[in-house]
Amino acid sequence: CNICSNVRDDGIRSAAVFAEMANWIDSNLSRTCSEQLDYLFKEYGYFATNNRYFFCYDPKVMETIFGRIRNGNKYPTSVGKYKVKNIRDLTTGFDDSKPDQKAALPTSSSTHMITFTFENGCVVTLRGSGTEPKLKYYAELSGTDKEQVVSELNDVVAQIIQHLLEPERNGLVPPKD
Numbered sequence: 441c442n443i444c445s446n447v448r449d450d451g452i453r454s455a456a457v458f459a460e461m462a463n464w465i466d467s468n469l470s471r472t473c474s475e476q477l478d479y480l481f482k483e484y485g486y487f488a489t490n491n492r493y494f495f496c497y498d499p500k501v502m503e504t505i506f507g508r509i510r511n512g513n514k515y516p517t518s519v520g521k522y523k524v525k526n527i528r529d530l531t532t533g534f535d536d537s538k539p540d541q542k543a544a545l546p547t548s549s550s551t552h553m554i555t556f557t558f559e560n561g562c563v564v565t566l567r568g569s570g571t572e573p574k575l576k577y578y579a580e581l582s583g584t585d586k587e588q589v590v591s592e593l594n595d596v597v598a599q600i601i602q603h604l605l606e607p608e609r610n611g612l613v614p615p616k617d
Contacts, residue, residue, distance in 0.1 A: 486586040490597045493569070493576040494605065494612035501610050502568050502575060506531070506552040509566070509604055519556065520599030526557040562596045566604070575605065575612065 458473075465476050496502050509515065513534065515527045526537040528545070530553040535543040537557070553567040562581040569576055579597050583589040605612060 481586070485582045485584050486589050487580065487582045488586075488589045488593045490579040490593050491577065492615070493574040494607055494614055495573055496568070496575045496610070496612055497573045498611070501612075502552060505575065505605065505610055506554065506566075506568075509554060515554075516556075516604070519558075519596075519603050522562070522596055522599060523559045524556055525559045528555040528557075529553070530555075556600075558596065560592065560596070562593060564596065564600055566600070577601075577605075 462473050465471055517524055528535040528543055530543055530547045533543045533547040551570055555565040557563050564579040566577050581589055581593040
């Protein structure tokens with residue numbers, strides 16, 4: 441970035457990079473940033489994320505939740521109405537998308553991390569924080585219709601919370617927004 445080579449603050453640097461990008465889009469494509477985003481959505485689809493966490497103050501509860509999900513290596517085949525296509529467990533090294541069912545990514549038996557890939561294309565990762573008493577989830581889905589993508593993603597997340605995390609049963613506390 442020409443504008444921000446000497447700037448240290450991330451927020452200021454990001455604003456400068458955005459301004460430089462907006463100027464380039466306007467000068468070279470004769471579009472606004474909003475118009476460029478619409479173009480990209482039409483070209484590549486809409487990508488939505490839903491990332492959040494619950495506080496989990498008891499490490500034994502975290503163990504219980506992930507133990508229930510693993511169910512003696514009999515992972516869920518569906519969550520609510522959504523069918524699971526693949527599961528990758530970077531705690532145990534299991535990945536059923538691989539011919540040998542071994543994860544290609546680094547594993548750690550000291551940290552819980554399970555990724556579900558659903559038949560509808562949604563990908564959801566559940567993991568325990570290594571530094572805070574949090575059980576985090578990261579969900580993503582793409583498609584051509586923004587409203588449909590967001591709605592379906594939020595429904596998948598609701599099913600994950602209801603069927604796998606079970607906040608009431610496990611005493612999980614949502615953050616105060």
